[in-house]
Amino acid sequence: MTQEQWQKLLAVLDGQSVDPLPVGFIIDSPWLPNWAGMSILDYYASGSLWFEANLKAIERFPDVWFLPGFWAEWGMCTEPSAFGARCVFAENEFPFAEKVLEGDPMTGSVLGFEKVRKPNARTDGLAPFVLKRLEHLAPRIKEAGHEIRFAVARGPLNIAGFLMGNTEFLMCMKMQPDEVHGLLQTITDFLVDWVQVQARTFPSIDGVFFLDDVVGFCGDDDFEAFAKPYLDQVFQAVDVSVRFFHNDAPGLVCAPYLADIGVNLFNFAFDHPMAEMQAVTQNQVTLLGNIPPRDVLAQGTTDEVRSSVRALLNSVEDRRRIVLSCGGGMAPGVPTENIDALLDAAGSRR
Numbered sequence: 001m002t003q004e005q006w007q008k009l010l011a012v013l014d015g016q017s018v019d020p021l022p023v024g025f026i027i028d029s030p031w032l033p034n035w036a037g038m039s040i041l042d043y044y045a046s047g048s049l050w051f052e053a054n055l056k057a058i059e060r061f062p063d064v065w066f067l068p069g070f071w072a073e074w075g076m077c078t079e080p081s082a083f084g085a086r087c088v089f090a091e092n093e094f095p096f097a098e099k100v101l102e103g104d105p106m107t108g109s110v111l112g113f114e115k116v117r118k119p120n121a122r123t124d125g126l127a128p129f130v131l132k133r134l135e136h137l138a139p140r141i142k143e144a145g146h147e148i149r150f151a152v153a154r155g156p157l158n159i160a161g162f163l164m165g166n167t168e169f170l171m172c173m174k175m176q177p178d179e180v181h182g183l184l185q186t187i188t189d190f191l192v193d194w195v196q197v198q199a200r201t202f203p204s205i206d207g208v209f210f211l212d213d214v215v216g217f218c219g220d221d222d223f224e225a226f227a228k229p230y231l232d233q234v235f236q237a238v239d240v241s242v243r244f245f246h247n248d249a250p251g252l253v254c255a256p257y258l259a260d261i262g263v264n265l266f267n268f269a270f271d272h273p274m275a276e277m278q279a280v281t282q283n284q285v286t287l288l289g290n291i292p293p294r295d296v297l298a299q300g301t302t303d304e305v306r307s308s309v310r311a312l313l314n315s316v317e318d319r320r321r322i323v324l325s326c327g328g329g330m331a332p333g334v335p336t337e338n339i340d341a342l343l344d345a346a347g348s349r350r
Contacts, residue, residue: 001065001066001067001069001146001147001149002145002146002147003147005065006147006149006206008022008065009022009024009065009242009265009323010241010242012286012320012321012322012323013241013242013264013265013286013321015320015321016320017319017320020346020347021313021319021322021324021346021347022065022322022323022324023063023064023065023323023324023325023342023343023346024064024065024066024067024288024323024324024325025064025065025066025067025325025326025329025330025339026067026068026246026267026288026325026328026329026330027054027057027066027067027071027329027330028071028073028075028329028330029043029044029073029074029075029094030094030329030330030331030332031329031330031331031332031333031334032053032054032057032330033053034092034332034333035053035057035334035336036052036053036056036057038053039091039092040090040091040092040093040094040095041089041090041091041092044074044075044089044095047133047136047137050072050133050137051070051137051140051141054066054069054070054071055144058144058146060336061339061343063343064339064343065323067150067209067244067288068149068150068152068207068209068244069146069148069149069150070134070137070141070146070148071152072129072130072133072134073130073152074087074089074095074126074129074130075094075095075096076094076095076096076097076154076158076162077089077095077096077097077125077126078125078126078127078130078153078154079125079127079153079154079159079162079187079190079191079194080097080100080125080154080159080162080163081097081124081125081126081127082119082120082121082124082125082126082127082190083100083116083119083125083159083163083187083190084100084125085097085098085099085100085125085162085163086098087126097162099162099163099164099165100112100116100163100164101113101116101163101164101168103164103165103168108171108175109172109175109176110164110168110172110176110179113176113179113182113183116163116183116186117186118186118189118190118193119190121190121193121194121196121197122197127194127197130198131197131198131201134148134201134202135201138202147204148202148204148205149204149205149206149207149242150205150207150208150209150242150244151194151195151196151198151199151205151207151208151209151238151240152195152198152208152209152210152211153191153194153195153208153209153210153211153234154210154211154212155191155210155211155212155214155215155230155231155234155245156184156187156188156191156212156227156230156231156234157169157184157212157214157215157218157226157227157230158211158212158213158214158215159187159191160180160183160184160187160214161214163183163187164183166214166217169214170214170217170218173218173222173225173226177225177226180226181226184226184230185230187230188230188233188234191210191234191237192233192234192237195208195234195237195238196237196238199238199240205238205240206240206241206242207240207241207242207243207244208234208235208237208238208240208242208243208244209244209245209246210231210234210235210244210245210246211245211246211247212227212231212245212246212247213246213247213248213249214249215227215231215247215249215253215254216247216248216249216250216251216253216254216269217249217250218253219253220253223253223254223257224257227254228257228261231245231254231261232261232262235261235262235263236262242264242265243261243262243263243264243265244263244264244265244266244267245258245261245263245265245266245267246266246267246328246329247266247267247268247269248267248268248269248270248327248328248329249269250269250271250272251266251268251269251272251277252272252276252280255268255277255280255281255285256280256281258281258284258285259281259282259284259285263285264284264285264286265285265286265288265323266281266285266286266287266288267288267289267325267327267328267329268287268288268289268290268327269289269290269327269328270289270290270291270292270293270326270327270328271327272289272290272327273290273315274287274289274290274312274315274316274322275315275316275317277289277290278316278318278321283318283320283321285321286321286322286323287321287322287323288323288325289324289325289326289327290312290325290326290327291305291308291309291312291324291325291326291327291342292308292326292327293326293327293328293329293330293331293334294331296308296326297326297330297331297334297338297339297342298331298332298333298334298335298338299333300338302337302338302340302341303341305338305341305342305345306341306342306344306345309324309341309342309345309346310345312324313346324342324346
């Protein structure tokens, strides 16, 4: 983000009215490489292609806040790889991390919790490659008028779901709660180290960004027991101005707790109306959303995009603490003309 964009974001988080209404998108490898004319694997493998794809987006859409901006990521694999997950990369498909912990078919329990050790955030898995990519490209990012603003990581439950499988993880909350708490604390300790390493490496960082969809599959009691204590820790790991959380699974379970956790920017599922989310968060948290990312922004016509934007804006009385976006990250296949239509309908062109 540019300095001007950053200052406006801070103003929005503070509850100030910003005109025109800001538009922001989470962009990463499901959308950006193919939109920029390259394969997903080329985007991961080449620092120069990665930089050129991000630069193309910010130059084509100068009125958009791209979040976190110049995101050095290898799909979902960065943090699971540090725990020893085998990561599979195809030429033009989103990569995935294979499980580390296996279930016992006789008992249904998961085995091997005691073997999970906290990784070294500077040396293990893909973490050092994230740091080196940003270090190598930081001068060019700065020349483009932008800065590295966020320390970024997947959230504790999300990583646990990769290490053991989401279904197994959710079942183990009930069947093996002590082991799950131990695993989540180990993951959380690593994440605290990981965002602190990023913040020390890049002094321009003044935000953290955690992504955790598995949080949305918890009930109220499970959220309070298995999610909130660990989210509290990761969001307080560094002293920053922006604490950004993405959960585009069902978000009402976590929304009432976000302000207490320290979250001040929330990207949530399009299934939740903006006005409802404002009420649940008591308008204390800036909301990033919530145009349907696939059915409207990726697959809809430009007229359908404009109509969806108008409906959203007409549904809210208070437009403070809103950054117009899609309800989740930018979906694969979103065309340029639909982004233009969204900007036009929002009145966000300069």
